[in-house]
Amino acid sequence: MRGLAPFGQHAAWFAFTSDRFDHTSELPPEANAGNRFYGRDVAELIDAGLAQRGLDARFFDEDWGWQVRGKPPDGSVLEISIYHNPEEEPEGENDWVLMVRSLRKGRLLGIVPRFQEAEVDPDAVATLEDVFRQAGIELRQTPQR
Numbered sequence: 001m002r003g004l005a006p007f008g009q010h011a012a013w014f015a016f017t018s019d020r021f022d023h024t025s026e027l028p029p030e031a032n033a034g035n036r037f038y039g040r041d042v043a044e045l046i047d048a049g050l051a052q053r054g055l056d057a058r059f060f061d062e063d064w065g066w067q068v069r070g071k072p073p074d075g076s077v078l079e080i081s082i083y084h085n086p087e088e089e090p091e092g093e094n095d096w097v098l099m100v101r102s103l104r105k106g107r108l109l110g111i112v113p114r115f116q117e118a119e120v121d122p123d124a125v126a127t128l129e130d131v132f133r134q135a136g137i138e139l140r141q142t143p144q145r
Contacts, residue, residue, distance in 0.1 A: 012120040014098045014139045016132065023084055023093055039066040039082040042096060046080055049131030077103040077115060078124050097142070100128065 023038045043059035043066040050057035055070035055078065062081075070078040081099040085092045102124060103115035125141075132139045 008099065008101065008117075008144070010101065010117050010119050011144060012100045012125060013142045013144055014100065014128070015142045016096050016098075016137050016139050017094050018096065018137050019094045020135070020137070021084075021096065037061075037065040038084045039096070042066065042082045042084075043068050045135060046082075046128070046131060049134065050078070050127070053127055053130070055127075072121075072124070075105055076118075076121075078121075078128075079103060080128070098128075098139070100125070 021038070021041045040059075040061070046068045047057045047059040047070075050068065050070040055072055057068060057070040059066060059068040061067075065084075066082040068080040068082070070080075072078065079101040081101075083097040083099070085095050086097050087095070089095075100120050102118045102120045104118045105115060129139050
């Protein structure tokens with residue numbers, strides 16, 4: 001039996017710098033299962049941008065931050081995880097990082113349906129870059145973390 005690929009093995013990473021998004025206000029205590037993560041407004045931007053481009057998109061909070069999932073017509077899933085200032089450097093207050101994964105339908109042992117991580121589709125990357133370009137923000141692809 002072939003082993004499962006490690007989480008994020010095929011992920012694409014992007015960084016951007018913008019003072020447009022909140023990273024200073026008091027976060028509500030119920031945000032992110034009680035954790036204190038910024039990025040909801042980034043998730044809203046991505047969600048709205050993907051929806052405008054025909055993807056069935058939604059965003060939600062996780063215990064580590066925010067995530068957007070978009071579903072292209074082919075049944076795959078585009079998963080975008082949002083991180084604010086991951087290096088926690090004072091000069092990086094306007095720095096954000098996105099981890100982008102593509103999940104495709106597959107089967108475990110040929111029987112159990114599941115999603116498997118695949119290489120991120122260049123069209124999905126172009127769509128995400130367009131969402132940010134329209135907002136006046138340049139995405140920079142970075143090495144895998």
